[in-house]
Structures are given as structure tokens and as C-alpha cells.
Amino acid sequence: MTRRTSSKFTNWAGNQTCIPDHIKQPRTTEDVVQIVTDAAQRNSRVKAVGSGHSFTDTACTDGTMIDLGSLDALHHHDVASRQVTVGAGIRLTALNDRLDDLGLALANLGDIAVQTLAGATATATHGTGTKLGNLSTMITGFELVTGTGDVIWCDREENSEIFTVGRVGIGALGVITKIRLQSVPAFTLRAEERITPRGPIMEDWQGFIDSAAHAELFFIPGARSCLTKRNNPTDEPPAPPSRLQYLVDKELTENLAVDVAMRLTRRFPSQRNRIAKTFMGAASDRDVVDRSDRVFASPRRVRFTEMEYGLPIDAVPEAVERVNAFATSLDNPPLFPVEVRCSAADDIALSTAYGRDSGWIAVHQYKGMPNGDYFRGVEAIMADYEGRPHWGKLHFQSHHQLRRLYPEWDRFAAVRRQVDPNGLFRNAYLDRVLGPITA
Numbered sequence: 001m002t003r004r005t006s007s008k009f010t011n012w013a014g015n016q017t018c019i020p021d022h023i024k025q026p027r028t029t030e031d032v033v034q035i036v037t038d039a040a041q042r043n044s045r046v047k048a049v050g051s052g053h054s055f056t057d058t059a060c061t062d063g064t065m066i067d068l069g070s071l072d073a074l075h076h077h078d079v080a081s082r083q084v085t086v087g088a089g090i091r092l093t094a095l096n097d098r099l100d101d102l103g104l105a106l107a108n109l110g111d112i113a114v115q116t117l118a119g120a121t122a123t124a125t126h127g128t129g130t131k132l133g134n135l136s137t138m139i140t141g142f143e144l145v146t147g148t149g150d151v152i153w154c155d156r157e158e159n160s161e162i163f164t165v166g167r168v169g170i171g172a173l174g175v176i177t178k179i180r181l182q183s184v185p186a187f188t189l190r191a192e193e194r195i196t197p198r199g200p201i202m203e204d205w206q207g208f209i210d211s212a213a214h215a216e217l218f219f220i221p222g223a224r225s226c227l228t229k230r231n232n233p234t235d236e237p238p239a240p241p242s243r244l245q246y247l248v249d250k251e252l253t254e255n256l257a258v259d260v261a262m263r264l265t266r267r268f269p270s271q272r273n274r275i276a277k278t279f280m281g282a283a284s285d286r287d288v289v290d291r292s293d294r295v296f297a298s299p300r301r302v303r304f305t306e307m308e309y310g311l312p313i314d315a316v317p318e319a320v321e322r323v324n325a326f327a328t329s330l331d332n333p334p335l336f337p338v339e340v341r342c343s344a345a346d347d348i349a350l351s352t353a354y355g356r357d358s359g360w361i362a363v364h365q366y367k368g369m370p371n372g373d374y375f376r377g378v379e380a381i382m383a384d385y386e387g388r389p390h391w392g393k394l395h396f397q398s399h400h401q402l403r404r405l406y407p408e409w410d411r412f413a414a415v416r417r418q419v420d421p422n423g424l425f426r427n428a429y430l431d432r433v434l435g436p437i438t439a
Contacts, residue, residue: 001031009065011052012114013305014367015394018060020047025067029143029151029177032066036175037149039064039424046424048175050089050116054123054392055306057429058171068118071177074098083140085180088118096293104183105292108132108214111339113297118176123392124168124351126360127296128216128341130209130313134353136167137346141180144173147420155180162419165349165412170391172430173419189214189295190234191288195280198226202317209313209342214296218337220276221327227283227337231295240290249286255301257282262302262366265335276335304336307375307394308362309387310352313342316359322381323361327374334374336364349408352388362393391433399435413437 001024010017021044026032039046045063052059059065068089076085082104086095092113099105108127115125117135126134141155141163154163166173192212198219201208209215212230219226241249261279265272288295311319320340327333339362346353363378365371375394379387388405389395403409416437420426423437 001026013055013303015305016057016060020061020065021063023065023067025070027070032145032175032177033149035066036145045426047427048171050119051114053115055394061427068116077102082183083180084183085178088176088179089116091116099183100186103186105186107184109293109296111297112300117179122169122171126343129214130342131344133344133346136348138181139167139179140182142176143178145175145177147174147422147424162415165415168348168351172416172425172434187233187292188238189231189292191295192230193286194228195225195283196228197224202320205317216341218339220337221324221333223280236289238290250299259302266369269332272335303367304364305371305394306362306364308360308390309382310358310360311385311387313357313359315385319361319385323378326377334365336366338363349412350406352390398432402433
């Protein structure tokens with residue numbers, strides 16, 4: 001176990017920082033128990049951190065920070081059930097490679113894969129697809145170090161109540177050290193990307209999301225066109241782009257060009273519409289056939305802040321048009337594209353998709369540019385649809401508003417009292433979004 005003292009933590013987006021008393025990197029579950037026990041004896045709080053890709057201060061603490069990066073081993077692989085048990089600190093990129101070595105894959109992913117498994121599932125990170133839930137729905141068991149230093153295994157038979165609500169725990173229940181996942185046979189995806197008018201897509205929103213196993217779209221506020229992405233499993237052999245084509249598509253077009261456009265807009269806001277027109281004009285249709293995780297996830301070099309809300313799936317078209325109208329009404333309309341996705345309902349107490357098939361609207365702002373008016377305005381629109389904010393992305397809600405949105409809020413709170421009775425894992429973010437641990 002390694003240890004650093006008085007090191008500054010900064011998240012990926014650069015908008016959250018803290019200075020923990022200690023940053024420790026355990027290599028075993030026993031190391032985590034020792035860290036938790038020592039912190040409890042010193043009356044210090046504990047927070048686990050993964051890749052730091054949350055836009056909120058969910059991992060910040062002035063106590064002990066646990067870096068889970070060394071808990072990345074493949075512990076068990078069951079051939080018959082296709083279930084794998086891995087260290088919770090494994091990055092999704094590494095997990096995808098290890099699964100592929102076993103002839104397996106995750107059924108769905110988001111559009112980036114730099115997060116740790118623990119962080120992605122704790123915040124209900126999701127991809128897109130009407131028949132597929134978020135990453136947390138793939139969990140079939142997990143090992144948890146509680147606030148009292150106990151190590152417990154949780155699944156549908158053992159500690160089932162903790163398992164049921166704890167698959168989305170926002171770091172409030174303890175430190176998850178191992179996760180057992182349900183995987184599927186490795187598969188190939190055909191990705192079809194098209195530039196198309198947004199109006200007809202929104203008019204037939206249900207038809208669009210039913211047109212592919214994984215459908216999503218992006219649009220620049222004020223633009224009439226959008227980029228649609230439809231990913232479908234295929235029996236075709238993978239035909240990945242050449243290294244040169246990958247460099248052009250992913251690094252130059254999707255990253256460098258975007259960064260240049262954002263920098264120009266930040267420097268010359270009056271030229272925003274002209275830059276947007278050039279930006280959209282550079283986009284083109286594209287077809288790709290490749291390994292599933294390589295189609296789902298792409299490198300994201302451009303730094304930004306993000307807010308994402310889940311809402312009833314049939315409310316998306318109206319909400320999208322309202323977000324577009326609001327964004328373009330701002331004195332400096334954002335240039336960063338809005339992302340629109342969907343996912344299936346689940347039964348996890350604090351999952352943003354609990355009890356309802358969900359549409360997702362994500363808004364972004366380039367690093368160094370103010371997001372307050374934009375994000376608050378979008379959040380006000382989402383409130384009209386009982387929108388639920390993504391736990392790892394910026395929002396301004398507190399537990400006073402949030403508890404009304406989750407029918408099983410009290411069930412989660414009861415488990416939290418059970419496994420962390422003294423609030424060892426509290427921080428400012430959890431105090432705001434979950435409130436106090438009360439009897």
C-alpha cells in the first residue's frame with residue numbers, strides 16, 4: 001500500500017479540487033480495511049476516488065482519500081454463467097480488453113471508457129439503448145468495506161437488501177473493492193453516423209430510438225441538423241479504420257478540431273454562428289464495423305463541464321426543443337453539442353432510471369467558460385418533467401428536492417444508516433444530495 005501526504009486532488013474537468021490529509025492506494029481489501037479502521041480511530045472521514053471523471057465533488061474530502069487504481073485484478077471467471085469478478089478500481093478500458101481475451105464483452109457502454117468500474121457504477125453511468133439499463137444493472141454481486149470496517153459480500157442471496165440498493169451508492173455506503181459482473185459473448189457493432197435534419201428525428205423520436213439497438217444524437221444549439229449514431233450488432237468481421245483514418249477521425253476531427261473551435265468561440269464570441277456553421281460543415285457520414293467497446297467509446301481529449309438529466313422517454317422531443325430555444329436565447333449561446341440518448345428502466349433505488357424508461361439530455365460547456373446560467377436554465381426545464389440529475393455530473397439539487405424523485409429513497413437511507421452509522425463516508429456533496437444520516 002502506497003501513501004502520499006498533503007497532495008492536491010483535481011478532477012478530470014479541472015473544476016473540482018481538494019487537499020486530503022492523506023491519499024492512500026491500497027492493493028488488497030485488507031489494506032482498505034486498515035485505512036478505514038485507522039481513519040475511524042482518528043475521527044477522519046474517508047472517500048474513495050477512481051479516475052476523477054465525475055464533474056461534481058463526489059470524491060472530494062479533507063480526510064483520507066483512497067485511490068482504487070491498484071484494485072484492478074481479474075479475480076474469477078465463470079465460463080458457464082459468463083460472470084466475472086474484478087477489482088473495483090479497474091478502468092473500463094482495461095476491463096474491456098480483459099473481457100475480450102475471454103471472448104466476452106459488456107452489453108453496453110457509455111461514449112467514454114476512462115472511468116473506473118467502481119466510479120461508473122456508483123453514479124449510474126449509462127450508454128444508450130431502449131432495451132438496456134445502465135452499467136449498474138450488470139452487477140450481480142460486490143464486496144463492500146463498511147463504515148465499521150467489516151467486509152461483506154452482497155448479492156441477491158447474501159446481504160440482499162444492501163445489494164439491491166447498493167449497486168448505485170454514490171460512495172455513501174462504503175468502499176466497494178470487488179464487483180461481479182454479468183457479461184455477454186464478445187460481439188461486433190456496425191456504427192452508422194449520419195448528418196440529418198433534427199426536426200424529422202424529433203417528430204418520430206420513438207421510431208428513431210427503435211431503429212437501432214443503440215441510438216443517439218448530437219446537435220449544436222441553434223443548428224437545424226444533427227449527427228445521429230445508430231449502432232447494431234453484426235455478423236460482419238471487424239474492419240477497423242487504419243491508423244491514419246483513426247487519427248483523422250478521432251484525434252483530428254473529434255478532438256483537435258473541436259478544441260480549436262471552442263477556443264475560437266471563447267476568444268471571439270461574436271463569431272460563434274460562423275464557427276458553428278464551419279464546424280457542422282466539416283462533419284460527414286461515416287460507417288464503421290469494429291469490436292463493440294471500440295465503437296461505443298471514443299477518446300475525449302477536449303476538457304469540458306457537463307450536466308445530464310434523465311426524464312420520461314416520451315418527454316424528450318419537447319424538452320430538446322425547449323433546451324435548444326433556451327440555449328440560443330443566451331447572450332453567448334454554447335457551441336458544445338447537446339447529447340441525447342435513452343435507456344431502459346431498472347429497479348435500483350437511487351438509479352436515475354429507477355422505475356421508468358428514460359431519455360437523457362446532456363449539455364456541456366468548454367473549459368474556462370461560464371456554465372451557471374446555461375446549466376441552471378436547463379435544470380429548470382428538466383424540473384417540469386421530474387428530471388433526475390446524473391449523480392456524477394453537475395447539478396444544483398439538494399436532498400430536499402431529490403427525495404421526491406425517488407420512491408425508494410427511504411429504503412436507501414435505511415441501508416446507509418446500517419453500513420455507515422457514524423457517517424465515515426460523508427463529504428460536502430453527500431451532505432447536500434443525501435442529507436444527514438438520521439435515525
